[in-house]
């Protein structure tokens with residue numbers, strides 16, 4: 001994995017929809033009809049995250065899911081976080 005520079009992070013944010021920088025993590029808020037759909041979304045993330053061995057921080061508030069991405073092993077944002085962000089966008 002490769003830690004991203006601030007410029008590389010900015011390029012991803014500028015070219016993505018809904019991802020922001022929060023506490024030095026990539027963050028996006030996803031809204032659903034209800035809790036069931038929110039949980040189903042998280043369940044679709046699970047096999048992707050396990051296959052990558054890279055896992056999101058997730059908060060769920062009824063129909064709102066907040067995904068935060070950082071690489072805990074290096075204490076920063078890496079290419080794995082951007083890769084996972086793109087895969088999560090694909091399954092929304």
Ligand SMILES: C[C@H](O)[C@H](O)[C@H]1CNC2=NC(N)=NC(=O)C2=N1
Pocket residue numbers: 053054055056069070071072073074
């Ligand atoms: C031991 C295991 O491979 C590591 O702890 C992996 C698991 N998933 C991970 N996920 C994330 N987001 N960051 C990590 O550093 C990380 N490390």
